[in-house]
Amino acid sequence: MTRFRIKLTLTILGLISLVLLLMGMYFAKVLENSYLQSLHELLSRESKLVAQAVRFPDVFSNQSTLEERVKQVAPTEEVRLTVIDEKGQVLYDNSSHADEMENHFNRPEFMSALKGQTGISRRYSETLRYDMMYVAVPVEQDSKIVGAVRSAMSMKDITDTIHNMWYSLLTGLLVTLVVGSIVVSRISFSIIRPIEEITRVARNITQRQYESRVRIKAKDEIGQLAGAINFMASSLEQQMYEISENQQRLSGVLTNMTSGVIFISEQRRIMLVNPAVEKLLGTPGHEIVGKLHIEAGKSFGLSQYIDRCLDKSEKFRQEVHIYYPQERVLDVNFAPYINFKGEARGVVVVLHDITEIRRLEKMRSDFVANVSHELRTPITSIKGFTETLLEGAMQDEETCRNFLQIISDESERLYRMIRDILDLSKIEQKRIPLQVSRIHLQDMISSAVAIMNDQAQRKELTITLPTPQPEIYLMTDRDCLQQIILNLLTNAIAYTPEGGAITIRTEKEDQIVKIQVIDTGIGIPEKDLTRIFERFYRVDKARSRDSGGTGLGLAIVKHLVDNLHGHIRVDSIEGKGTIFTVTIPYT
Known part of the structure; x- marks a missing residue:
């Protein structure tokens, strides 16, 4: 913008200078023409006056009379007067000796005068050494031109005047340029400054500085x-x-969003993904954006549905299985992207991970099947033995007693199963309020072992209690923690062969307390480790029923540990034993 200001200033000054020069040239020419016109008129009058005075033959042919007559008519020497005969010979000159002057026949003004005209000429005088204006008029005698009278005057005054005018003009022009530069600079600044301000704001707006304003x-x-x-x-x-x-x-x-969102352009390239998609596909977003969907998605089924939506511009929903980075079940919504012109320009894909939902549905289905199966077994036994008694077995006292004992055992088993189901339901729904109190951990474990001691002795199992030192105190729910230990002990006793050993260990680490129940039982196969906390899931179904287990103990343990904000882990080697580790926050 500074260059524009300089250009504007120079342009205005150039225009001013040009106008002043043109005006100066015009006025100089007018002044020069005015001077020349005045001088021409003056010289013409002088020449004609002298020509009238010397036209007589006795005057024109007599040099002394001629000189005397010229001096009478024009006594001053301001105007140079020259009398010339028809042959160009100078008869008289008031500025020089006539005898010393050259012939003037070839002078343009004289030649015009011989033709009867008023001759005018401007030239440099070799005699006087400066520019002169010459005006010659004919001298007539009886209508015959016998010579000419030429008057001349120096143009030095006119030339000096013109030069002085040009000097004054150039001086004025210089002063005008100096003053004009200051004035024009201020004017151009006042014009350019708003433009510069507007340009600055426009440039800031292009750089996203939208708060800029023109002041x-x-x-x-x-x-x-x-x-x-x-x-x-x-x-x-x-x-x-x-x-x-x-x-x-x-x-x-x-x-x-927990659901994945993908936008695919009409060129079938991925343009947008959210973090949920990165988790589902196992690939960072910057690595798949810009790629073809069939290359980035790594799922033929998903890509097939995307192509269908692009080709047909229809909205639909489909369940898709993907196998990378891990097997998942996705509920996918496909919808075409319509721009403001109503044209389909891509596809929006929304992916819902329903793997856990399908897993829970399967667990629910399995739970219903397991409950039905588990309930049917004792109910069938009770029904069968009751019918047998009603058909006459009551008459045999020993048979009747055996059947009634079986009915009592199955009824007890059915009661425990229903009680465990209700307890598990309450625990899952967090309907059992926690009664937090300060407990001595080793004492509570000892009381739980005392409860299970009879069952352990029947199988000749050895239970090793944790060392009493250091003493560990916990602020937690006593009933929940006791039920956790009782269920783990029950499980260990049930799956440990006769003569085996069960060891309980406690340890305090930083802000947690660790409780371990270690047995030398049959162990758990590796493939079953992830499922043992499911309801009614049994590794050895026949052994579980024989032991009177309901298949809900470890599920109850898992939920109770979660309620206490703890964590449970299982480590097992098949045929060697199992270690259950419960960690509970220490408060």
């Missing part, structure tokens, strides 16, 4: 332009703020 309060067109720029900047700032807010909201929604 001009003028009422002219530039002020109106500045107001329009400010209004545009304010409108852009508001629109960009709204766009930014919408983008932030959209980004927040997409980022925090």
Whole structure:
């Protein structure tokens, strides 16, 4: 913008200089023509006056009379007067000796005078050594031209006047340029400054600095332009703020969605993914954006449905299985992206991971089947033995007693199963409030072992209690913790062969307390380790029923540990034994 200011200043000064020069040349020419016209008229009058005075033959042919007559008519020597005969010979000159002067026959003014005209000529005088103006008029005697009278005057005064005028003009021009430079610079600054300000704001707007404003309060067109720029900047700032807010909201929604969102362009390339998709596909977003969906998704079924949605522009829902990075079941919604012209320009894919839902549905189905199966067994036994008694077996006292004992055992087993189911339901729904109290861990474990001691002695099992030192105190729910230990002990006793050993260990580490129940039982196969906390899941079904177990003990333990904000882990080697480790926060 500085170059434009300089250009504007130089242009205005150039125009001023050109106007002054043209005006100076015009006035100089006018002045010169005015001087020349006045001089011409003066010389013409002088020449004609002298020509009238010397036209007589006795005067024109007599040199002394001629000289005397010329001096009478024109006594001053301001005007140079020269009398010339028809042959160009100088008869008289008031500035030089006539005898010493050359022939003037070839002088243009003289030649014009011989033709009866008034001759005018401007040239450098070799005699006087400066420019002269010559005016010659004919001298007539009886209508015959016998010579000419030439008057001349120096143009030195006119030339000096013109030179002085040009000097004054150039001096004025220089002063005008100096003063004009200051004035024009201020004027150009006042013109360019608003433009520079508007340009600055426009440049800031292109750099997303929408808060910039033009600080001009003028009422002219530039002020109106500045107001329009400010209004545009304010409108852009508001629109960009709204766009930014919408983008932030959209980004927040997409980022925090548990469902995956993918946008595929009409060129079948992935243009947008959210973090949930990265987790589902096991690939960072920056590595799949820009790639073809069939290359990035690594699922033929998913890509097939995307192509269908792109080709047919229809909205539909489909369940898709993917196997990388791990097997998942996805509920996928496919919808075409329609632009403002109503044209399909891509596909929006929303992926819901329903793997856990399908797993829970299977668990629920298995639970119903297991409950039905487990309930049917004791009910069938009770029904069968009852019918047998009713058909006459009651008459045999010993048989009747055996049947009634079996009915009593199955009834007890059915009662325990229903009680465990109800307890598990309450625990899952957190309907059992925690009664937190300070307990001595080793004492509580000792009381639980005492309860299970009879069962252990029947199988000749050895139970080793934790060392009493150091003493460990916990702020937790006593009933929950006792039920956890009782269920783990029950499980260990049930799956440990006769003569085996069970060891209980306690340990305090930082902010947690660790309780381990170690047995030398049959162990758990590796493939079953992830499922042993499921309801009614049994590794050895026949052994579990014989032991009177309901298949719900470890499921209850898992939920009780979760209620106490703890964690349970199982380590087992088939044929060598199992270690259950419970960690509970120490408070």
